[in-house]
Amino acid sequence: MNRESAKPAREDAPAHPGASSGRPSLDLSGVDLVPRAVIDAVRPEIDGGRHPIKRVVGQEVRVSARIYADGHDHLAAVLRYRCAADTAWREVRMASLEHDRFEAAFRVERLGDYAYTIEAWVDAFASWRDGLERKVNAGLDVRSELLEGAVLVRAAAERAATTDASWLRARAELLASNQSQERRVETALSIEISECMDRHPDRSRSAHLDRVLHVQVERERARTGAWYEFFPRSCADEPGRHGTFRDCERRLAYVASMGFDVVYLPPIHPIGVTHRKGAGNKSTAQPGDPGSVWAIGSAEGGHKAVHPALGSLADFEHLVESARELGLEIALDLAFQCSPDHPYVEKHPTWFRRRPDGTVHHAENPPKKYEDIYPFDFESEHWRELWMELKSVVSFWIDHGVRIFRVDNPHTKPFAFWEWLIREVRETRPDVVFLSEAFARPAVMQLLAKIGFSQSYSYFTWRNTKEEITQYFTELSSYPNREYLRPNLFANTPDILHEYLQTGKRAAFQTRLVLAATLSGSYGIYGPPFELCIADAVPGSEEYRGSEKYQLVHWDLEREGHIRETVARINEIRRENPAITRGRAPEFYPIDDDELLAYGRTTQDGRETLVVVVNLDPHYTHSGWLDLPLEKLGIDSRQPFQVEDLLGGARYLWHGSRNYVSLDPASIPAHIFRLRRRVRTERDFDYYL
Amino acid sequence: MNRESAKPAREDAPAHPGASSGRPSLDLSGVDLVPRAVIDAVRPEIDGGRHPIKRVVGQEVRVSARIYADGHDHLAAVLRYRCAADTAWREVRMASLEHDRFEAAFRVERLGDYAYTIEAWVDAFASWRDGLERKVNAGLDVRSELLEGAVLVRAAAERAATTDASWLRARAELLASNQSQERRVETALSIEISECMDRHPDRSRSAHLDRVLHVQVERERARTGAWYEFFPRSCADEPGRHGTFRDCERRLAYVASMGFDVVYLPPIHPIGVTHRKGAGNKSTAQPGDPGSVWAIGSAEGGHKAVHPALGSLADFEHLVESARELGLEIALDLAFQCSPDHPYVEKHPTWFRRRPDGTVHHAENPPKKYEDIYPFDFESEHWRELWMELKSVVSFWIDHGVRIFRVDNPHTKPFAFWEWLIREVRETRPDVVFLSEAFARPAVMQLLAKIGFSQSYSYFTWRNTKEEITQYFTELSSYPNREYLRPNLFANTPDILHEYLQTGKRAAFQTRLVLAATLSGSYGIYGPPFELCIADAVPGSEEYRGSEKYQLVHWDLEREGHIRETVARINEIRRENPAITRGRAPEFYPIDDDELLAYGRTTQDGRETLVVVVNLDPHYTHSGWLDLPLEKLGIDSRQPFQVEDLLGGARYLWHGSRNYVSLDPASIPAHIFRLRRRVRTERDFDYYL
16 A cells, blocks of 8 residues: 555665665676666656556546667657556557657547556667768768668568568668669668668667556546535425435436536435434434434444435435436445444444443544444454445445445545555446545545545635635646546535635625636535525534534525526536636636636637636625736737627627726626637638637 | 666556555455555655665765554654664654654765665554543543553553563553542653653554665765866976876875865876877877877777876876875776777777678767777677676776776766666775766766766856856756755866856956855866966867867966966865855845846855855956845844955945945956854854854
């Protein structure tokens, strides 16, 4: 697990000269000649290859490395890759760039694991050809050189099993012949011979990168999606009644009308009664209090059961199917913990830690105690049995149609467990998506992403100022973070009603919605409180007052001031503009007001850019001059260009790099501009994109 | 060699869950539980541990890593290290810093290889103690917790073979006893029990960094030294006579008077006659032309012989001894190449590459040809024999008293050869210093430094503007470069008389001297031309006119305008101020003139700083305001402070961070200021450092 193992590090003594560990040996007789080519500074590569990079099907993996040797010889290299199903490596020739860098790319076309590595060699023919050319240009006699070339070409002919063999043999004869030097040089320097020689290189002294690097290839939903979280039990039409999966089905149409992709349901399992939490997180429940949905398990079943008040497993399957018909996918919560009444507690007492006095360790964050929840002991003497059972929980829900899991607090369970579990699941179901709900230190969040989670909750809710947002998203999109960590930006959660939303009212919700939806491929809201702009918190906290976590809540979906239409429009803009969901990382632009934030989202091919401008101050209008990098955006700074606000609908004619923007929070506190630029085509004809 | 091997990469399948390669296995029965602690982001570490970092005896190795686990437990870690002679690892506890970083340091005290690695574990006692304290502070009942603590303490007693065992056992009994909770809590939270528990941690589930990292420990001269290069054959008192080692001995006093540490002699071996170069690098020699000293080998011998005109091997040994008495050390040139007359050519024909027509490949950089030099074929079928012979050359000169080698063009020989050779030599003679003379691309220069060269020639001669110098030295001192690449700043060489020196006259020589001598621990000049300010070049080139490389030159050491005294003073300043030779990397300060460059050199302990200000324009006086970071320098900005110009001798009273500086190239174009600052001691008493 990671670079650690239970055994101390060993010092190996590789059998080649210059090995960096082990005792040197004066006797060279047992060692091989080391290839002269060197491959280093490989990109992308996570922790020396310990972890895979991530891609979705259809994406490109562009690999570069520094490849060089002593002396002045030319080098050649191939990027080798294969997917899990391949028996052989495929190869693509690497192009030589500046500063000894070589680069090549391949496209991933199947779900699962891809592997890649690099092979490089000294290209004797290209080196010889280059020297010959320079000598010829300097008017030198190259008789000896031509004989050398003939040897190289003849050797290539030996390697070529194809029709190239005889062609090359003839060229070798010509080079060594008595024909005029001019004629022979012409042959030696021809493109035809170079291309043919390139097909039959001498790779007998190739250097091989000493490791294989991996790509975790997932489906598009692992990267892109708009998520909507709601509590099924609060879906009943009438106040006070426990919602059912049938009620949820009606709610789905509402969610679909806003254009979401994923519906995430908090746990749907039976809830324990022992130490059940009361409404408002009171330590004792009143009769009728339904308890926290995360206190999983009762006499009615555990992680493989549904809460009887919600309906049956068949009802759940029906819900999944109904969602699918609406273009929605159901994501379930994986909360690996038990209420004291969970069947596991009695059946598998060793899966839980006990104190010397026999009491079971409940969850705690001293001095806070969560007596309604028992964590598993992942290091128990029966850990293998426990891990297998938890895997069977995932398999169970997969069998009932679920392909997305939001994992509750993964950072409180061993990393090795998740790495094992996710790999096991993906082995047969590479289309399963895992979202890590870890609000932990950066090292922990990063490692969870590295070991397999498709996407990750982020610090987004706590990044509200221009500086905070700019810094955080610059960090997230820096190398190597961008290669493995896909943030899913939840604007709120049942646990987090940020002060910004508490005090900023409707404008704050709109601002955070626009930011969440346009800064990353995946984002989410916890509704209906979000679109209803519910800002009522327990004072001094980020907790919702009367939180759904502990009680049924009846939501008035038509509440005045709701922003359902804005949500729908934003999701529509996302669908229509891959620049946002699949584009390059946000690039922040200067704008001369501390409450105005501006950034561009550009498609991977660089052809389309959306410019988002947000007023972060929910109370006052702010205006400022936005500074766009016109040249980089492909806009002629001498010509006016049109921008269209996809959110507000207005069109403006802008001129030059600096343009005036004003945003009033009382209206809508953001612009999402599409740039309509003139593009000079190869035929030198102007048209609008 | 490097991460490459002649064999393709393999995919290993480590026997633990979550392993990132190999087929996953549903059956956990054969696998071990992975330690929960994670160790990553280790610093310093070169290319994942493939290459050693460098230190000199007495220096510190400060190691840090990110160490963390799932959940909220406390972690503990040790840095483990040992020198080659140690049979067991030594350990030092790592201190916990912010952001999951742990850090510890050790000092290297012996020449040769040191190894270090890291072990980390979840600290059950510290975790328990922390939870207990928080619960006690919250007024909770901790009876169960105290029983848990007793178990932990009892287990530590079992591990303790010392007198601690009975002490701990008694504490465990107390914790589990009927004594008052207050009394038992007091014991549990006492410093004594923490310290004792820290001596007997449970490391049975430790995580071990999966690799051992290395330190190449050398003597001080590998890092610090003033080098003086001269041609022995030009040392005769009378013009026209071939200098001898005896003449060199007289020259040594002159060199010593300028305060140098190392005298580097270009090759001293017999010189070939075939294709011998004439004076001025003419392609044919006239009778009496001595040839290039790099065209090594004649009927009189090869790399293990001395040129008869210089004297005998005994004379050479006498020279080495005389140097030592003057505090100087002789460095020899290792130029692994042969003249066509070298005895190797006849005796070992397979060591050289031949063309199909039987001619031997001479050195070339097409279209340039160096027909007086045959390179070795390091990949010849008898490469082992060749490599061993070349090693014996180094051993030969070591046996004759040489401990420093300047290696000629190492980048045209395989990296694996150097890595092997340097390791072989250091195995028995870890005091031998190797200087790499590679003016190659960054990747190549960096790799040569990584594989063992003690120090490296640099691009310094070609970095002359403020921007170039600032950028280059910022790059050299950045991580990880600073951990393995020690630049030796030659201000000129027999190959490089830069245009700046050609046109800038005396002031240019002074400026480049100050820069070379104060920007790095090691620097050098090629004399006497340097201190005599010889600026006469072959037009349009960096070659000296009438270069010593191809002819005898008689130098007038008293030439008007020489800067011998400045050289001597600079070397004296270096000797007296470890801030320059062993201090932190140069820190560049703002100064508002593009031709003025200012930087500080501060001792490792931060107590002393020299501020160097240089006028880069050799023609005109420049003045400007220098901006010093007073707070960082420990200077009270409200008080005046004295600066003493170690070069000019003047003292100034400065006030505040911005002070005026003016430098006239007609006088001396640099200041080297020592800051005399008031330091507030613990006794709150002001004094001057």
